[in-house]
Amino acid sequence: MKSVLVGIGVLIVLALLIVVPLMGSRNDLVVEKNDIDGKWAQVDNDMKRRADLIPNLVETVKGYAKQEQTVISEVANARAALLGARGADRSSEIRANDQLTGALGHLLVLTENYPDLKSNQNFLQLQDQLEGTENRIAVSRRDYNLAIQKYNTDVELFPKNLAADIFGFKRDDAYFKTTDEEKKVPQVKF
Numbered sequence: 001m002k003s004v005l006v007g008i009g010v011l012i013v014l015a016l017l018i019v020v021p022l023m024g025s026r027n028d029l030v031v032e033k034n035d036i037d038g039k040w041a042q043v044d045n046d047m048k049r050r051a052d053l054i055p056n057l058v059e060t061v062k063g064y065a066k067q068e069q070t071v072i073s074e075v076a077n078a079r080a081a082l083l084g085a086r087g088a089d090r091s092s093e094i095r096a097n098d099q100l101t102g103a104l105g106h107l108l109v110l111t112e113n114y115p116d117l118k119s120n121q122n123f124l125q126l127q128d129q130l131e132g133t134e135n136r137i138a139v140s141r142r143d144y145n146l147a148i149q150k151y152n153t154d155v156e157l158f159p160k161n162l163a164a165d166i167f168g169f170k171r172d173d174a175y176f177k178t179t180d181e182e183k184k185v186p187q188v189k190f
Helices: 002-064 069-085 090-113 115-119 121-156 160-167
Strands: none
Touching: 002 069, 002 090, 002 121, 002 160, 069 090, 090 121, 121 160
């Protein structure tokens, strides 16, 4: 009888030694996945702020650069694509955001051709707000990418990879990456 109780005790201790760390790993992965979602919400919020600023910027530029409709249309279309991608999967939103970033770059390069526009108070204020928003987006993107990196590392490292496999946690590869267009050096002409 005593040996049966010892055997049951050993089994309980062994089960606790396996189950407790496994549940702790699962809980860590849940926290990290929720952190990714929270960081994504901040990126999404910052991108929405930028999308809200763009119509004002475009209208200000339109007054000075009537013949530059191609660039203005490109920005408007990219903004529409971003707003259309909201709520879709993260990769679609990231691609739409990259398209908008490129279009905004073209718009800001266009302003170099219009000295009166560059000194317009409304344009300067909008440009400052947009620059501030771009900085927010950069910080939010970095935080989001770091959260995904931490989560992916834990999903792959032992012993958390066991919990990830058991409880269905998979890698998340929806990183923000620099596009080829963003890597190009802007042309400045005097």
